[in-house]
Structures are given as C-alpha cells and as structure tokens.
Amino acid sequence: MHHTTENESLPFPILLGDIGGTNARFSILVDDTSEPIRFPNIKTADYPTIDEAIAKDVLEKTAVRPRSTILAVAGPIEGDEIDLTNCDWIVRPNALISDLGFEDVLVLNDFEAQALAVACLTDEYREDIGPKIEPLTASRVVLGPGTGLGVAGLIYARDTWFPVPGEGGHVDVGPRSPRDFAIFPHLDRIDGRVSAEEILSGRGVVNIYQAICKTDGIQPAFTDPADITAKGLDRSNRQAVETLSLFSTYLGRFAGDMALLFMAKGGVYLAGGISQKIIPALQQPEFRAGFEDKAPHSEFMRYIPTFVVTHPLAALAGLASYARTPSDYGISTQGRRWQK
Structure with missing residues (x-):
C-alpha cells in the first residue's frame, strides 16, 4: 500500500460502487466532464463475492475498462479484508487489483458517500x-x-x-x-x-x-x-x-x-x-x-x-462529485487506498 498525497485524482475511467447490505449500485465515470454510465441494481445475495458481481454485472456489460475504483461500503474499513456489516461480501482490494485489473482502489464508508452527496444536493x-x-x-x-x-x-x-x-x-x-x-x-x-x-x-x-x-x-x-x-x-x-x-x-x-x-x-x-x-x-x-x-x-x-x-442514487452522485474534483473535499485516503 503506497501513501499518496491527499486529494490526488484517481485515474479515469473510474468504477463507482455503493455497496449496501441488500443492494449494490455501480456506475462508471469515463472522465471528469461526462455523465456516469449506469448499471442495473445488483442484489448482494445473488453473488457469493463482490468480485464476481463486478466481473459479471459490470465489466462484461461494457467495453469501457475502468482503471480505478471508489467503493463505498457499509461497515468500518480496517486492514486488507473489509467485512460488510449486513451482508456476506468481503472487499479485498488487493484481489480487485490482481484479478480484475484495477490500478487504484479507494474504499470509503457508505455514509461518507451519502455525506459527499449532501454537500452537493x-x-x-x-x-x-x-x-x-x-x-x-x-x-x-x-x-x-x-x-x-x-x-x-x-x-x-x-x-x-x-x-x-x-x-x-x-x-x-x-x-x-x-x-x-x-x-x-x-x-x-x-x-x-x-x-x-x-x-x-x-x-x-x-x-x-x-x-x-x-x-x-x-x-x-x-x-x-x-x-x-x-x-x-x-x-x-x-x-x-x-x-x-x-x-x-x-x-x-x-x-x-x-x-x-x-x-x-x-x-x-x-x-x-x-x-x-x-x-x-x-x-x-x-x-x-x-x-x-x-x-x-x-x-x-x-x-x-x-x-x-430523494435522489435515487445519492451515494453514487456523491462519489462522482468527489472523483471529478477531489480537492473540494477533505477525504483522508490513508489506510483506505491500495495501488498496483
């Protein structure tokens, strides 16, 4: 895990994910000006792992190859295996890098993403x-x-x-x-x-x-x-x-x-x-x-x-706002960012 300067942009395209206890929602931000590409809701219970959900329901459905990902997850973020509080998925950033080809993975708390949304609603x-x-x-x-x-x-x-x-x-x-x-x-x-x-x-x-x-x-x-x-x-x-x-x-x-x-x-x-x-x-x-x-x-x-x-995808909107202009937000990435 490298410690990079705070508020440094992640490389586009960026996969944005809001992972709740029941539903997971994904979009891809191709660059800092375009509207995100949306994907249908995924029920977390339908896939044994988040890796499989991303591979099948996102990566197989678009020609765009995301280089980095920002995931908002329900639960505290500690160490290299992040357990979700209300579902069975475990987020393993190193596996996302080695198996799914991401260069840069940032994991935030799901309500931190909701807070980002509230700043720009x-x-x-x-x-x-x-x-x-x-x-x-x-x-x-x-x-x-x-x-x-x-x-x-x-x-x-x-x-x-x-x-x-x-x-x-x-x-x-x-x-x-x-x-x-x-x-x-x-x-x-x-x-x-x-x-x-x-x-x-x-x-x-x-x-x-x-x-x-x-x-x-x-x-x-x-x-x-x-x-x-x-x-x-x-x-x-x-x-x-x-x-x-x-x-x-x-x-x-x-x-x-x-x-x-x-x-x-x-x-x-x-x-x-x-x-x-x-x-x-x-x-x-x-x-x-x-x-x-x-x-x-x-x-x-x-x-x-x-x-x-009432925004249907508030957390994703918050993540997109942060991904476009990280300098507007004081997000500490230490211990929560993994790079290839």
Whole structure:
C-alpha cells in the first residue's frame, strides 16, 4: 500500500460502487466532464463475492475498462479484508487489483458517500420535512434508516467539506413518554442494549411493531417491514399506524441528537431506503416535534432544516462529485487506498 498525497485524482475511467447490505449500485465515470454510465441494481445475495458481481454485472456489460475504483461500503474499513456489516461480501482490494485489473482502489464508508452527496444536493433532490428553511453552507448530518442505520457528519471549514464517518447508529436510546416506558421492555436488544439501529432500521420497524402488539396483548400479523409501513401509511392497521408514528418520533429525537452533536446549522438529511418510502408519515407533526424537543436548545433546533434525500442514487452522485474534483473535499485516503 503506497501513501499518496491527499486529494490526488484517481485515474479515469473510474468504477463507482455503493455497496449496501441488500443492494449494490455501480456506475462508471469515463472522465471528469461526462455523465456516469449506469448499471442495473445488483442484489448482494445473488453473488457469493463482490468480485464476481463486478466481473459479471459490470465489466462484461461494457467495453469501457475502468482503471480505478471508489467503493463505498457499509461497515468500518480496517486492514486488507473489509467485512460488510449486513451482508456476506468481503472487499479485498488487493484481489480487485490482481484479478480484475484495477490500478487504484479507494474504499470509503457508505455514509461518507451519502455525506459527499449532501454537500452537493440541489433542491430538486430533497423534500422538506417541517418548515421550509434554506440550508446554510454549514455543518450537516446525514442519517439513513435502511438495512442498518448509517450516520455521517459533514463539517464545512476552509472552503472544504469534510465527511466524518462513524458508527453513530449504535448509540443507546431510551424511553421518554409513558407509552415508551410501556413498550420498551418488549423491544429486542443486542447484549441488553437498545441501540438506535434496533428501532430505526428495517428490523427496527418490526421490533417496534411487535413490541406494540405485545404491550397491547395482540397477536402480531406482520413480520415484513414493508407490510408494516404499507399498512401504517394506508391506516388499515392500528398497530402499524402507531409503529410509523413512534418510528417518526424516535427518528426525530435521534436526528435532533445528531444535529446537536455536530451543531448542524446546514441541516439534517434523511437518506436510506426507508425515509423515501415514509415521507407522508415524516410530514406529520411527530418527526419535527421529536426533533425540536431539546430543552434548553429547542429554539436553536427550530431553525435547523430537515430533509428527505430523494435522489435515487445519492451515494453514487456523491462519489462522482468527489472523483471529478477531489480537492473540494477533505477525504483522508490513508489506510483506505491500495495501488498496483
């Protein structure tokens, strides 16, 4: 592994990849001016390895030969074998170089890529939740309830955006209202902990729903988060409706915590698969109420805008923006860049 100067461009064409727990999305950026070449979504479960997915579903489908790749992966990046948190793939940059012909491999955290996107998102790709406030060019937070719960900060300093990846989805959360105190004992935990991800993710939706059913002494009718959100949105099942209401409250509280942590005057952006699907629920009063309810700082919170990111491929757009002009972003490549 060579240590190169920070913000040095990778050689074009560049393969961009956003690898989540369930879906992998790829595009190729031929040069710094063209639009990326898109490829269909890949289900991570359909291929035993990422190498095979790239070979079959990308490289075999285009004559363009990428020389380098930037991969955004769900999970911490340590060493030469990068385990993905919510799927079986392992990213081995040295194998990508030796077997697939890449010269240069850069691996980022998936929410770092979402943060890059949030730095350059225009109006048309975000939906206001709560009051319409033009975001300042200031620190931002991106949160994504999906297979897991991704969190990243985005600090603005010296005319540069600095993404701050982390594992914020794993902080502890606790009950607050009388209803919370009734439901929380029934939530599934990990080693005794209710972390944010246990209630603000796909499995979190099911967790809240099943805890409501247990509290009310009702047999749960659904086990799939998509069914629960659908029944909650069309208001055809009382427990599903309450699940969405509580999910919105808990997401609002957590979003407010992260906004306080980063002093995010530039706004909080909700990414991830679930946020887009439940926009009507998030536009009800619960989300903003939970977000602003931060005494002694409720007044401060009122002026922080919150958005749902509606861009269909935000992480890839963020990676493309970085690949075109790396100098706009303070990305540390040390320990995360491999070269031939």
